[in-house]
Amino acid sequence: MKLFIASIIQNHAIAHGIYEMVIHAPEIALHAVPGQFVNLYPHLESTLLPRPISISDVDYSGGHVHLAYALVGTGTKLFATLRVADTVTVLGPLGNGYAIPDSIQNPLLVAGGVGTPPMIFLARSLRMPVMIYLGFRSSTPYFVERLAEFGVVRVATEDGSDGYKGNVVNLMDKHGAEGDIVYSCGPRPMLKAVQEWSKSKHIPTQLSLEERMGCGIGSCVGCIVKIKENNYQGWNYKKVCHDGPVFLGEKVIFS
Amino acid sequence: MKRTDLAINIAGHELANPVMTCSGTFGSGKEYCSFMDLNMLGAVVCKGISVLPWNGNPPPRIAEVYGGMLNSVGLQNSGVDSFIANDIPFLRKFNTKIVANLVGHSLSEYEAVAQRLNETDIDMMELNISCPNVREGGATFGTDTRKAAEITTVVRRVCTKPLIVKLSPNVTNISEIAIAVESSGADAVSLINTVLAMRIDIYRRRPVLAQKVGGMSGPAVKPIAIRMVYQVARAVKIPVIGMGGIRTPEDAIEFLLAGASAVGVGSSHFFNPQASVEVVNGIRSYMEGQGFASIREINEALIDE
Ligand SMILES: Cc1cc2nc3c(=O)[nH]c(=O)nc-3n(C[C@H](O)[C@H](O)[C@H](O)COP(=O)(O)OP(=O)(O)OC[C@H]3O[C@@H](n4cnc5c(N)ncnc54)[C@H](O)[C@@H]3O)c2cc1C
Ligand SMILES: Cc1cc2nc3c(=O)[nH]c(=O)nc-3n(C[C@H](O)[C@H](O)[C@H](O)COP(=O)(O)O)c2cc1C
Ligand code: FES
Numbered sequence: 013m014k015l016f017i018a019s020i021i022q023n024h025a026i027a028h029g030i031y032e033m034v035i036h037a038p039e040i041a042l043h044a045v046p047g048q049f050v051n052l053y054p055h056l057e058s059t060l061l062p063r064p065i066s067i068s069d070v071d072y073s074g075g076h077v078h079l080a081y082a083l084v085g086t087g088t089k090l091f092a093t094l095r096v097a098d099t100v101t102v103l104g105p106l107g108n109g110y111a112i113p114d115s116i117q118n119p120l121l122v123a124g125g126v127g128t129p130p131m132i133f134l135a136r137s138l139r140m141p142v143m144i145y146l147g148f149r150s151s152t153p154y155f156v157e158r159l160a161e162f163g164v165v166r167v168a169t170e171d172g173s174d175g176y177k178g179n180v181v182n183l184m185d186k187h188g189a190e191g192d193i194v195y196s197c198g199p200r201p202m203l204k205a206v207q208e209w210s211k212s213k214h215i216p217t218q219l220s221l222e223e224r225m226g227c228g229i230g231s232c233v234g235c236i237v238k239i240k241e242n243n244y245q246g247w248n249y250k251k252v253c254h255d256g257p258v259f260l261g262e263k264v265i266f267s
Numbered sequence: 268m269k270r271t272d273l274a275i276n277i278a279g280h281e282l283a284n285p286v287m288t289c290s291g292t293f294g295s296g297k298e299y300c301s302f303m304d305l306n307m308l309g310a311v312v313c314k315g316i317s318v319l320p321w322n323g324n325p326p327p328r329i330a331e332v333y334g335g336m337l338n339s340v341g342l343q344n345s346g347v348d349s350f351i352a353n354d355i356p357f358l359r360k361f362n363t364k365i366v367a368n369l370v371g372h373s374l375s376e377y378e379a380v381a382q383r384l385n386e387t388d389i390d391m392m393e394l395n396i397s398c399p400n401v402r403e404g405g406a407t408f409g410t411d412t413r414k415a416a417e418i419t420t421v422v423r424r425v426c427t428k429p430l431i432v433k434l435s436p437n438v439t440n441i442s443e444i445a446i447a448v449e450s451s452g453a454d455a456v457s458l459i460n461t462v463l464a465m466r467i468d469i470y471r472r473r474p475v476l477a478q479k480v481g482g483m484s485g486p487a488v489k490p491i492a493i494r495m496v497y498q499v500a501r502a503v504k505i506p507v508i509g510m511g512g513i514r515t516p517e518d519a520i521e522f523l524l525a526g527a528s529a530v531g532v533g534s535s536h537f538f539n540p541q542a543s544v545e546v547v548n549g550i551r552s553y554m555e556g557q558g559f560a561s562i563r564e565i566n567e568a569l570i571d572e
Contacts, residue, residue, distance in 0.1 A: 015302060015540060053539075060485060061336060061537060228537075231298040233314070234328045248322075
């Protein structure tokens with residue numbers, strides 16, 4: 013992991029309130045694995061903390077790293093104002109990404125909202141047909157076409173504005189989804205539902221978590237999550253940025 | 268031209284330069300190796316260490332604020348044994364001083380961790396009596412003059428290494444506490460720890476931190492820290508280590524002019540992982556440019572009549 017001043021190749025809206033940024037960062041592109049993230053630094057006097065953003069795709073030959081982000085607050089709104097050829101300070105790749113066991117044949121990718129972008133990089137790295145279930149609140153689903161390159165994509169929206177009306181786990185049940193591994197990224201309630209779903213089906217699962225971060229590199233111990241462990245209390249606080257963001261589903265304690 | 272010497276002295280121990288890291292903001296140093304040469308730092312101050320591992324507080328533990336951040340980590344750490352086994356051998360590979368930051372829930376826990384650390388190869392101890400994020404211990408010692416003196420006395424008895432006492436800004440008269448720990452045997456004081464603060468999410472109508480309140484750090488607290496360092500440096504004879512919001516060499520020099528013999532760079536490592544090394548280099552350039560031969564000369568250069 014290293015700090016880079018990366019130039020911006022592309023930065024534009026891809027859906028309502030969602031931007032995709034492509035940066036030139038060859039070393040990050042070369043070393044990244046799916047599920048990892050980068051820190052983007054807003055460098056504003058008022059807003060100093062880095063913003064963690066997942067790597068949504070890489071292009072090794074061009075040295076490009078793709079990021080997709082929702083406009084949430086000061087930091088992401090600032091990023092949206094950056095133009096082609098501007099630069100951004102970026103640190104990465106950070107964290108532990110998804111593990112891809114040799115034996116898997118039938119991966120099931122389940123994502124919600126801004127958990128969707130990293131699924132592109134994951135699907136590309138899996139090098140086999142995948143089943144993809146996406147959940148969105150109401151905003152127009154995005155990346156559906158790009159993901160369709162890697163397998164069947166099914167979409168649920170909470171308000172039924174696109175695809176199935178309801179949550180993504182209900183949609184999976186409706187289609188009798190199956191797989192020999194589940195990879196998931198998205199809001200916490202969805203991850204919790206996916207955890208229960210795969211537990212009931214005895215499918216090994218990897219969940220990518222979010223937590224408020226200070227440093228992004230394991231030094232501040234700010235970004236913790238309860239992970240099952242064989243100790244006197246049955247758990248330990250682990251760092252999302254350093255021990256995750258991807259954790260084995262059965263180990264995560266959502267409290 | 269005069270030779271520029273950045274070295275400083277704390278209780279007879281020479282540091283190559285006055286720049287340290289702040290406890291809890293630099294992990295064990297390992298996390299920052301790929302961004303800087305640790306040999307460049309005067310000292311690495313490690314995260315707070317207790318006798319037994321501590322869980323710390325539930326998340327969220329971090330909130331951003333204008334010009335800084337709040338944290339309510341609550342001193343999560345893997346205990347003194349792990350520190351001795353993993354962190355000391357790692358840091359010993361570098362030519363920098365190792366400062367261990369001590370925490371406890373009670374006098375006897377502080378004493379026990381000091382005893383263990385005194386047998387190790389660390390260079391100095393920093394007694395943390397100012398963490399606002401733990402219910403027992405921490406700031407309950409650092410915000411009461413009598414208790415601050417008492418705990419310093421207890422740890423002093425078992426600590427033969429230089430002893431720094433880290434002070435809380437959440438008090439009415441910080442000089443009074445500094446004087447109390449000085450007369451109880453502290454070799455130096457460091458300040459400030461974080462400022463007790465709070466943020467509320469107006470849409471969720473809840474405190475942002477799970478702990479409700481936390482400690483504020485970063486550039487926004489610097490003027491408070493400068494004022495306190497200025498006051499304390501005039502109240503005690505022992506060295507003062509100034510910290511709170513240092514992000515640039517200029518910030519650090521302000522502390523040196525206020526009377527700090529050394530400075531700590533903390534949360535700025537989150538905003539810029541190379542912050543402390545940039546501060547070292549910038550202090551050197553300032554000294555060369557302004558004709559200062561030593562840190563002491565800067566300490567004596569403030570015109571405040
Ligand atoms: C590992 C990881 C990967 C992520 N990947 C993506 C991604 O690919 N695309 C995307 O749109 N978002 C992603 N997020 C969420 C993203 O980090 C936040 O939306 C972003 O930091 C908001 O910043 P802001 O300044 O716009 O919002 P503000 O609300 O102004 O931010 C204030 C503070 O809260 C933090 N914060 C706010 N929301 C979140 C959140 N959901 N998670 C963590 N910290 C938050 C900010 O970093 C900042 O410190 C990811 C989060 C994590 C932890
Ligand atoms: C995440 C975090 C963890 C901290 N942990 C400790 C600690 O373990 N012991 C301690 O004495 N101070 C701790 N502090 C306080 C810092 O060492 C420092 O005194 C304070 O943050 C002010 O400096 P800054 O503004 O440069 O960060 C911590 C601060 C932060 C932000
Ligand atoms: S964000 Fe600092 S330890 Fe994870």
